[in-house]
Amino acid sequence: MKPSSSIYSDLFAERSTLQRMLDFEAALARAEAVTGVIPKTTPGPIALCCKAELYDPQEIAEAAAHAGNTAIPLVKFLTAEVKEIDANAARYVHWGATSQDVIDTGLMLQLREAFDLIDGDLAALCATLAKLADAHRATPMAARTWMQQAIPITLGLKFAGWLDALNRQQGRMSAARPRILALQFGGAAGSLAALGDKGLQVSAALAAELKLPLPDIPWHTERDRVAEAATLFGLLAGTLGKIARDLSLMTQSEVAEIAEPAAPGRGGSSSLPHKRNPVSCAAVLAAAIQVPGLVSTMLSAMVQEHERALGGWQAEWETLPQIVRLTGSALHHMMTLMEGLEINAGRMLANLEATRGLVYAESASMLLAGRLGKETAHELLQKASNQATKENRHLRDVLLEDATVRAHFPNSAIVKLFDPLLYLGMANEFITRTIKTVKE
Numbered sequence: 001m002k003p004s005s006s007i008y009s010d011l012f013a014e015r016s017t018l019q020r021m022l023d024f025e026a027a028l029a030r031a032e033a034v035t036g037v038i039p040k041t042t043p044g045p046i047a048l049c050c051k052a053e054l055y056d057p058q059e060i061a062e063a064a065a066h067a068g069n070t071a072i073p074l075v076k077f078l079t080a081e082v083k084e085i086d087a088n089a090a091r092y093v094h095w096g097a098t099s100q101d102v103i104d105t106g107l108m109l110q111l112r113e114a115f116d117l118i119d120g121d122l123a124a125l126c127a128t129l130a131k132l133a134d135a136h137r138a139t140p141m142a143a144r145t146w147m148q149q150a151i152p153i154t155l156g157l158k159f160a161g162w163l164d165a166l167n168r169q170q171g172r173m174s175a176a177r178p179r180i181l182a183l184q185f186g187g188a189a190g191s192l193a194a195l196g197d198k199g200l201q202v203s204a205a206l207a208a209e210l211k212l213p214l215p216d217i218p219w220h221t222e223r224d225r226v227a228e229a230a231t232l233f234g235l236l237a238g239t240l241g242k243i244a245r246d247l248s249l250m251t252q253s254e255v256a257e258i259a260e261p262a263a264p265g266r267g268g269s270s271s272l273p274h275k276r277n278p279v280s281c282a283a284v285l286a287a288a289i290q291v292p293g294l295v296s297t298m299l300s301a302m303v304q305e306h307e308r309a310l311g312g313w314q315a316e317w318e319t320l321p322q323i324v325r326l327t328g329s330a331l332h333h334m335m336t337l338m339e340g341l342e343i344n345a346g347r348m349l350a351n352l353e354a355t356r357g358l359v360y361a362e363s364a365s366m367l368l369a370g371r372l373g374k375e376t377a378h379e380l381l382q383k384a385s386n387q388a389t390k391e392n393r394h395l396r397d398v399l400l401e402d403a404t405v406r407a408h409f410p411n412s413a414i415v416k417l418f419d420p421l422l423y424l425g426m427a428n429e430f431i432t433r434t435i436k437t438v439k440e
Helices: 004-011 014-034 043-048 057-067 071-085 099-135 155-180 193-210 224-250 279-300 312-339 345-352 358-372 374-391 395-401 403-408 411-416 427-439
Strands: 140-145 148-154
Touching: 004 099, 004 312, 014 043, 014 057, 014 071, 014 099, 014 193, 043 071, 057 071, 071 099, 099 155, 099 224, 099 312, 099 427, 140 155, 140 345, 148 155, 148 345, 148 358, 148 427, 155 224, 155 427, 224 279, 224 312, 279 312, 358 374, 358 395, 358 403, 374 395, 395 403, 395 411
Parallel strands: none
Antiparallel strands: 140 148
């Protein structure tokens, strides 16, 4: 079985693209035969020739450079192939259709496969994150704001945050599929005039053949469908990039809270034998950096002229497949990473102590605020934190010596403030809610 990253690339390989276009041509012949537009003996010979292996992608690509798109030479070669079997059937190849019908519907078939793959991979990644979030409910670590330690949280809460974002991506994909995936069949200018009064019948039969929704009207130059697909993949790439950024920061030597899965030859350096580089994070981040610019191209390409575009439609041909490839590859890398993620809970706890108690300053401030008022407590903790830093001492010891603090609280209450598991707020509840939502 091929890894997911390879499958995403295969979806838009030259031969795959040709096959989806040929699937359209075979289905069109069947739809037109069943509606009485062409002879019932015609679809068989046409379908026999709708096999991508019969054609040379390079020859078609070279011809397309002169013709303007791949559909024109493909239909020409298909017609010639059918003619070898049945000259009469060859007369009805591509009957009443236009090049954009072939290319766009072929793209819809490819996007449907891509959505199916993304759904499966996202579900697998979410399942892994749900297990990790549940398993690490009580694994304390430092939250970081502005790249500085803030307060204690748990690793489970961090996993749940990522899980929640990915779950929304699943929801967006599911909701958008009926809007995005649609048959494209309008003929020369979107009216199906070449089919006379049979246009709607053929459209319905063709949609049924390809198992694609039938839109109310052809959409040759209304490109919101493909633009929405691009933005969906862009959002997913961005979410994966955020996770990869966090993970890569946690792998730094000075932090060392997590490590990517170990394997022979994985993450090594050509000159530094001790290195264990976060290669999956690098791959995900590379995709997350590239995809937004490609999405921008898709959005720019929406501005198209009249009933057939000059440049805008053509700009989509390489852009959308690249978006899908990059995002699918990033998702695959993240799945692999999470399934074998190595977690160093001891280092997380040690890092919490690296500030000598300063990470608990908010906890202490909130306790004191109940007796002293918020502003006074904040000023007291700010002063104590500065003193602890200057004297290289633990904040707990500075507070235990403070006369104002001692006047209001026993030593045991102050010591308890520095237990990371006693200042977690609703972290456990948030984890439970997120996991429940994902499962539902």
